[in-house]
Amino acid sequence: MRLExxxxxxxxxxxxxxxxxxxxxxxxxxxxxxxxxKNFKMxxxxxxxKWTKAYRRVHGKDMTQDTTFEFERKRxxxxxxxxxxxxxxxxxxxxxxxxxxxxxxNHIKNRMKGNKRKEQEMEQEELKHGITLVKAPxxxxxxxxxxxxxxxxxxxxxxxxxxxxxxx
Amino acid sequence: MAAFIASRLSQVRRSLxxxxxxGRVSGLLGSASETTGNHLFAQQQQRTxxxxxxxxxxxxxSGAKQVMCIQALKGKKGARLGDIIVASxxxxxxxxxxxxxxxxxxxxxxxxxxxxxxxxxxxxxxxxACVILNKQGEPVGTRVFGPVPHELRQKKHLKILTMAEHLA
Numbered sequence: 001m002r003l004e005x006x007x008x009x010x011x012x013x014x015x016x017x018x019x020x021x022x023x024x025x026x027x028x029x030x031x032x033x034x035x036x037x038k039n040f041k042m043x044x045x046x047x048x049x050k051w052t053k054a055y056r057r058v059h060g061k062d063m064t065q066d067t068t069f070e071f072e073r074k075r076x077x078x079x080x081x082x083x084x085x086x087x088x089x090x091x092x093x094x095x096x097x098x099x100x101x102x103x104x105x106n107h108i109k110n111r112m113k114g115n116k117r118k119e120q121e122m123e124q125e126e127l128k129h130g131i132t133l134v135k136a137p138x139x140x141x142x143x144x145x146x147x148x149x150x151x152x153x154x155x156x157x158x159x160x161x162x163x164x165x166x167x168x
Numbered sequence: 169m170a171a172f173i174a175s176r177l178s179q180v181r182r183s184l185x186x187x188x189x190x191g192r193v194s195g196l197l198g199s200a201s202e203t204t205g206n207h208l209f210a211q212q213q214q215r216t217x218x219x220x221x222x223x224x225x226x227x228x229x230s231g232a233k234q235v236m237c238i239q240a241l242k243g244k245k246g247a248r249l250g251d252i253i254v255a256s257x258x259x260x261x262x263x264x265x266x267x268x269x270x271x272x273x274x275x276x277x278x279x280x281x282x283x284x285x286x287x288x289x290x291x292x293x294x295x296x297a298c299v300i301l302n303k304q305g306e307p308v309g310t311r312v313f314g315p316v317p318h319e320l321r322q323k324k325h326l327k328i329l330t331m332a333e334h335l336a
Binding site: 018020022028 | 278282287288289290291292293294295314315317333334336
């Protein structure tokens with residue numbers, strides 16, 4: 001039994017789900033649900049459809065290059081069953097999932113860095129241009145105008161946490 | 169207070185923009201969807217049962233190129249992937265084992281209509297194709313081109329499976 005990946009959205013296809021289309025050159029396209037199949041029939045490019053994994057990968061939304069993904073890679077060579085190895089693998093899975101989760105969170109944090117400052121700046125700008133809508137210019141001359149409170153944003157990028165020691 | 173003002177301002181701007189562009193955008197979108205729809209309809213292979221007058225490609229070296237189904241030997245509605253049909257040879261290569269106008273039996277090895285697999289998923293192919301059989305139910309040709317489903321094993325067409333280039 002093998003868990004395949006959907007050609008369109010890259011989600012896991014569990015046995016008994018979805019449909020597969022075999023092209024005449026024997027290339028197999030597997031789809032996890034009719035949504036993905038229909039999008040394929042409409043000749044949509046998964047790299048251009050926002051909800052697919054391919055889009056997120058291309059646009060740097062998700063963490064893509066990581067050692068934790070190596071474990072999930074498709075291997076065509078069958079492994080001989082060994083009780084010890086199977087046990088150790090099962091133990092390692094927990095750790096690997098945890099590490100990946102942690103790294104993904106760090107990735108998002110890094111991507112979101114600097115957004116707060118940008119928002120602040122945009123709001124400042126808008127306030128500068130739109131202040132006359134709230135207060136007439138001659139009133140403004142008498143009173144001091146609105147200002148946004150200063151927000152401290154860290155400028156130095158924090159070092160990415162290094163947890164390279166993988167437990168296999 | 170400042171944030172509130174900023175949000176109000178941006179809302180106004182958005183609504184203005186929306187009212188300006190709405191008419192034109194909808195017109196453009198409508199025309200685009202129509203054209204793609206027509207294009208798709210022309211390209212799609214009809215996905216129904218293989219019934220009387222369905223034309224199938226012959227994917228072996230028996231000499232026939234195209235056959236027309238004249239009877240499905242199983243099922244009320246028609247034949248599906250892996251079923252046996254009676255067919256009349258419509259096009260044939262000169263000097264082949266089968267001649268034009270012959271009435272032959274053939275097994276459907278590829279069908280554009282999806283067929284359920286034993287685990288509940290589905291499989292479908294690019295075109296409708298068959299392999300010609302003799303009266304004993306053995307293939308006439310010695311080669312089979314293109315992908316072939318593994319369901320033929322259940323139907324006892326092992327010879328076709330061994331001759332096939334690809335299994336799907």
